[in-house]
Amino acid sequence: SYVLIQTPSVSVAPGQTAAIPCGGNNFAMKSVEWYQQRPGQAPVLVVHDDINRPSGIPERFSGSKSGNTATLTISRVEAGDEADYYCQVWDSGSDQVIFGGGTKLTVL
Amino acid sequence: QVQLVESGGGVVQPGTSLRLSCAASGFTFRNHAMQWVRQIPGKGLDWVAVIWHDGNNKDYADSVKGRFTISRDNSEDTLYLQMDSLRVEDTALYFCARGGNYYGSGSYYRMDHWGQGTLVTVTS
Numbered sequence: 001s002y003v004l005i006q007t008p009s010v011s012v013a014p015g016q017t018a019a020i021p022c023g024g025n026n027f028a029m030k031s032v033e034w035y036q037q038r039p040g041q042a043p044v045l046v047v048h049d050d051i052n053r054p055s056g057i058p059e060r061f062s063g064s065k066s067g068n069t070a071t072l073t074i075s076r077v078e079a080g081d082e083a084d085y086y087c088q089v090w091d092s093g094s095d096q097v098i099f100g101g102g103t104k105l106t107v108l
Numbered sequence: 109q110v111q112l113v114e115s116g117g118g119v120v121q122p123g124t125s126l127r128l129s130c131a132a133s134g135f136t137f138r139n140h141a142m143q144w145v146r147q148i149p150g151k152g153l154d155w156v157a158v159i160w161h162d163g164n165n166k167d168y169a170d171s172v173k174g175r176f177t178i179s180r181d182n183s184e185d186t187l188y189l190q191m192d193s194l195r196v197e198d199t200a201l202y203f204c205a206r207g208g209n210y211y212g213s214g215s216y217y218r219m220d221h222w223g224q225g226t227l228v229t230v231t232s
Contacts, residue, residue: 018212030218031214031215033213033218041213042222042223043145043203043205043219043222044222045218045220047212048220049214049218049220052214075155075226086153088153088155088218090216094171096167096168097143097158097217098155099145099154100152108183
């Protein structure tokens with residue numbers, strides 16, 4: 001079955017840039033979505049279709065994709081960005097939604 | 109504004125059934141895919157099922173296929189998840205989420221609004 005691989009944790013100092021990778025096969029044919037989940041809260045969509053930001057999401061959040069890796073980049077990281085981040089795709093081979101295991105972003 | 113409110117969770121024994129509901133408001137429900145996602149507290153997101161905007165297509169995670177049934181009532185703006193033959197490992201917080209607009213652009217399978225979840229505990 002299709003698998004998305006995420007680094008379990010990323011740490012960054014306030015004001016710096018965090019890059020959260022997500023690895024998968026055949027990414028060129030798939031749209032990658034990114035979710036932020038703060039403790040005790042429901043997930044929030046922060047990037048959809050690889051690179052697009054929903055309304056209300058700060059411009060500091062951006063998505064990119066190259067080869068077998070999609071990346072969520074958070075610029076000028078703030079304490080409030082500390083959360084779990086999940087990537088997600090639709091796998092047409094199995095007709096299933098696939099989530100990555102999540103990356104915990106720690107703001108030092 | 110978009111609102112999704114789940115209900116129906118509770119404590120049940122293994123082998124029993126439960127039906128979850130998700131009341132939607134603030135958008136044209138019949139145009140959007142809808143999904144269920146669950147999460148064991150402290151663990152990652154686990155996709156459960158998706159139903160197309162018109163209810164004609166449904167897909168399930170392997171772990172629930174044959175036991176869970178997703179459905180919707182577009183006249184009542186409500187999403188359902190019928191859970192049969194429940195197992196201890198089904199214990200989780202169950203979220204409903206709005207998928208893409210069939211008549212819009214972008215991924216049909218993105219989840220752009222989520223409810224707060226309803227807790228299902230399966231225990232003997």
